[in-house]
Amino acid sequence: MPDLAQYLWIAWLVLAVVFVIVELITLEFTFLMLATGTLIGGLGVNLLGGPWWLQVLAAAVVSALLLFTIRPLLLRLLHRSSRAVPTNVDALTGMGARVTAAFVDGDGTVKLDNGETWTARASATGGAPAVGSRVIVQSVRGAIVEVAPEERSDAHG
Template identity: 50%
Template sequence: MEDLLTYSWVLWLALILVFVIVEVATVEFTFLMLALGSVAGLLTAAFGGPFWLQVLVAALVSVLLLFAVRPRMLRALKRGGDPTLSNIEALLGTRAEVILPIVDGAGPRNLGQVKLANGETWTARLLAPEGAGVIESGTTVVVTAIEGSTAVVVPAERNVS
C-alpha cells in the first residue's frame, strides 16, 4: 500500500494518457474532462495529498467539468457546422419535371420518372393517389419524400410551399 501512495503519480499519468487517447478517437469531450480531472488528482499527489483526497479531487473536478464546461464546448464545436442540406434533406421540396408519365395507383407499372432541378433522374410515384389519373410528361411536380430509390411527388400546384 505504501508503494501505491509513493507512485500514485504513475497511476494518474496512465489514466491521463488513456483518457486522452480515447478522447482523440471519440471527440465528444467526455474523456477530455476525465483527463483534466486526473490532472487535478496528479497535482494533489504532487502536493502530498493522501490517495483518498487525490481520488476525491479528481472526481469532483471531472464532474464539475462534465456539467459546466463540456456542454459549452459541444455547442461551440457544432456552431461552425455547414448549414447546407445534403442527402435526402436536400431533395425534399425540390421541383422536378415528369419525364415518364406517373399513373395514379399502386404497383410497379404506375411508377414514372422525374428529372429533378439538380439534374438527377429518379423513379417517382404520387404521394396519395386521389384519382389524378396520369401525370403527363412535362408536368412540374414537387418532391415530398424519398422512399428507397423512389421520389414521392405531388403536382406543383397542390403544393402549398
C-alpha cells in the same frame, strides 16, 4: 521494497493520456473532462505531496465539476454553430425534377436535379404532369418519390 506511492504520478499521466485517446474517438467532451480532472486533481495533489486518497478524491471532484459545468457549455457552443443539413433521402424533399416518362395510372419517371432517376407518383392535388414539365419532390415513399407540379414565381406562366 520501494514505496510505490512515489510513482503514482506516472499512473496519473497514463490515465490522462488514455482519457484523451478515448476522447478523440468519442468526441463528446466527457473523457476530456475526466482527463483534465485527472491532471488537475490527481496529478496536482500528487505534486503537492498529498496522500493517495486525497489525490483520488481531488481527481473525482474536479472531474465531476467539469462534467456538470464546463461540458454542457462546450456542447451547447458546439451544437449552436452547426445547423442540421439534410442528407441522403431526407435531402430529396423539396428538390426539383423534370418528368422524363409519362405518368400512367399515377406513376411515371422523373430525373431529379441531382442527376438521379426515380420512379415517381403524382400527388393527389397536382394531377399528372406532362413529360418535360418541372415538378417538386413532396415526399419519399420507399423507392418512389411523390411529386407535384412546380409553381411558377412569375405572373407570365
